[in-house]
Amino acid sequence: MQGYDLRANRAKPVRASGHPQRPPEATARPAPATEPDPHNPIHNVFWRRHRSVIEEDLTRLRSEPLTFFPGFQLSGELSSIQTPGAWVITRHAPILEVSRKPEIYSSARGVTINDFPPEFNEYFNSIIAMDDPRHARLRRLVSAGFTPRMLARLEDSIRDQAAMIMDEVCERGECDFVTDVAARLPLRIVCDLMGIPGSYHDFVFDQSNTILGAADEEYVPAFGDLITAILTAGEALTQLMDDVAESKVGVESEDLTSILVNAEVDGERLTRAELASFFILLVVAGNETTRNSISWGLVYLTDHPDQRRIWTDDFETVGTSAVEEIVRIASPVVYMRRTAQCDTVLEGQPIQEGDMVTMNYLCANRDESVFDDPLTFDVRRDPNPHIGFGGPGPHYCLGAHLARRQIKVMFQELFTRIPDIQATGDPELLASAFIHGIKHLPADFTPTKKTPTQH
Numbered sequence: 494m495q496g497y498d499l500r501a502n503r504a505k506p507v508r509a510s511g512h513p514q515r516p517p518e519a520t521a522r523p524a525p526a527t528e529p530d531p532h533n534p535i536h537n538v539f540w541r542r543h544r545s546v547i548e549e550d551l552t553r554l555r556s557e558p559l560t561f562f563p564g565f566q567l568s569g570e571l572s573s574i575q576t577p578g579a580w581v582i583t584r585h586a587p588i589l590e591v592s593r594k595p596e597i598y599s600s601a602r603g604v605t606i607n608d609f610p611p612e613f614n615e616y617f618n619s620i621i622a623m624d625d626p627r628h629a630r631l632r633r634l635v636s637a638g639f640t641p642r643m644l645a646r647l648e649d650s651i652r653d654q655a656a657m658i659m660d661e662v663c664e665r666g667e668c669d670f671v672t673d674v675a676a677r678l679p680l681r682i683v684c685d686l687m688g689i690p691g692s693y694h695d696f697v698f699d700q701s702n703t704i705l706g707a708a709d710e711e712y713v714p715a716f717g718d719l720i721t722a723i724l725t726a727g728e729a730l731t732q733l734m735d736d737v738a739e740s741k742v743g744v745e746s747e748d749l750t751s752i753l754v755n756a757e758v759d760g761e762r763l764t765r766a767e768l769a770s771f772f773i774l775l776v777v778a779g780n781e782t783t784r785n786s787i788s789w790g791l792v793y794l795t796d797h798p799d800q801r802r803i804w805t806d807d808f809e810t811v812g813t814s815a816v817e818e819i820v821r822i823a824s825p826v827v828y829m830r831r832t833a834q835c836d837t838v839l840e841g842q843p844i845q846e847g848d849m850v851t852m853n854y855l856c857a858n859r860d861e862s863v864f865d866d867p868l869t870f871d872v873r874r875d876p877n878p879h880i881g882f883g884g885p886g887p888h889y890c891l892g893a894h895l896a897r898r899q900i901k902v903m904f905q906e907l908f909t910r911i912p913d914i915q916a917t918g919d920p921e922l923l924a925s926a927f928i929h930g931i932k933h934l935p936a937d938f939t940p941t942k943k944t945p946t947q948h
């Protein structure tokens with residue numbers, strides 16, 4: 494079987510067995526420029542290049558349904574991060590297969606391409622990294638936050654917050670679209686969902702950036718501090734959750750924290766760690782992903798004024814497919830990992846018990862055998878069986894409806910309030926193998942007056 498080696502820019506055979514070879518030693522502080530590989534969680538120069546080059550590499554990567562990321566060993570303080578190597582699925586069909594077979598492909602042994610030290614479990618061991626039956630029990634419980642009633646309550650909040658964000662920027666004529674617009678809405682909505690007061694929004698924003706952007710020097714300048722920085726952010730969010738949870742005990746309230754604090758699973762209350770890691774999951778999963786969908790949306794709508802016109806000419810009718818297309822093309826979660834629980838075969842490749850298998854959604858959402866002209870941004874694309882929210886299976890994104898709503902409402906506000914907004918430069922990408930993120934995006938528009946509403 495052949496795998497594509499991006500670093501050599503040519504196809505080369507990958508080993509036939511699933512066992513990682515002994516990884517080479519890497520220094521604690523990586524050299525600034527190594528060969529680009531989208532799956533390298535540490536040396537992520539891949540994302541520092543122009544997006545057209547990235548697309549070319551993703552297309553090449555798909556020439557094989559499965560490839561192998563060889564992994565490496567970090568030294569010094571970072572040696573407890575294990576990156577033994579992983580199979581990478583680049584196409585749509587095998588991702589569906591893996592997502593549908595949790596009994597073979599487990600989430601409980603971690604969801605990123607590297608394993609973190611055990612201290613991380615206290616903060617990051619939520620439902621996304623569990624298998625049934627525990628996963629199903631906890632998911633049922635937290636689903637209480639995503640019922641139609643809860644979403645209806647949030648609908649007003651989404652509209653109000655989007656209008657408020659517009660008021661904050663509309664008179665300026667220019668902005669950093671990510672920090673001034675796209676990041677604000679999901680942050681406020683997640684906080685609202687959990688009953689976190691507005692005074693903590695900036696604080697939550699910073700911790701979330703540290704957790705998902707730890708390999709990017711803008712968020713963690715000293716690379717060797719990566720573990721400490723992530724743990725500190727985890728602890729900070731946990732303490733915030735402690736305070737909020739304490740105020741909700743015995744209180745009947747509509748927010749999700751109240752539901753969780755007062756709920757019981759198998760006769761037991763959620764522990765501090767369970768509650769905190771669920772909060773951290775929401776902050777991280779609900780926040781960064783939606784933010785990046787909105788940011789990529791503006792990038793693509795700027796690149797394709799014809800598509801913008803199609804959408805604005807008939808906002809409601811085109812809205813549903815436009816949002817799906819934004820999530821497909823953005824694929825804010827690059828991949829999720831599973832671990833094989835037994836020996837198996839995938840696309841003819843033997844996979845051995847214990848092998849890491851990652852599903853590259855970004856790559857597979859451009860699979861030519863599923864999507865016509867996959868690199869074309871088409872707001873009326875139909876069908877659009879993208880897997881941006883994950884493949885079909887027990888872990889399918891719990892917040893998909895909420896995310897879709899936010900993206901649609903945000904663009905409705907933009908098209909109404911500052912209709913000529915456009916990106917004026919290239920997006921500055923997050924150096925992360927996990928999140929297809931934009932850190933900054935300059936944008937301009939004709940200034941307009943604030944609405945005379947009483948926010």
Ligand code: HEM
Pocket residue numbers: 592620621622632683774775778779780782783786820824825826829881882883884886887888889890891892893895896897
């Ligand atoms: C465009 C925005 C979003 C994208 C692209 C996205 C993507 C994903 C993906 C790929 C997964 C993992 C699927 C798997 O492992 O099979 C996931 C899981 C999850 N997402 Fe989202 N997500 C988004 C928004 C949200 C929002 C707004 C929330 C909540 C506020 C949320 C909450 C969750 C939760 C709780 C899980 C774990 C579900 C489980 O393991 O049972 N997501 N999401």
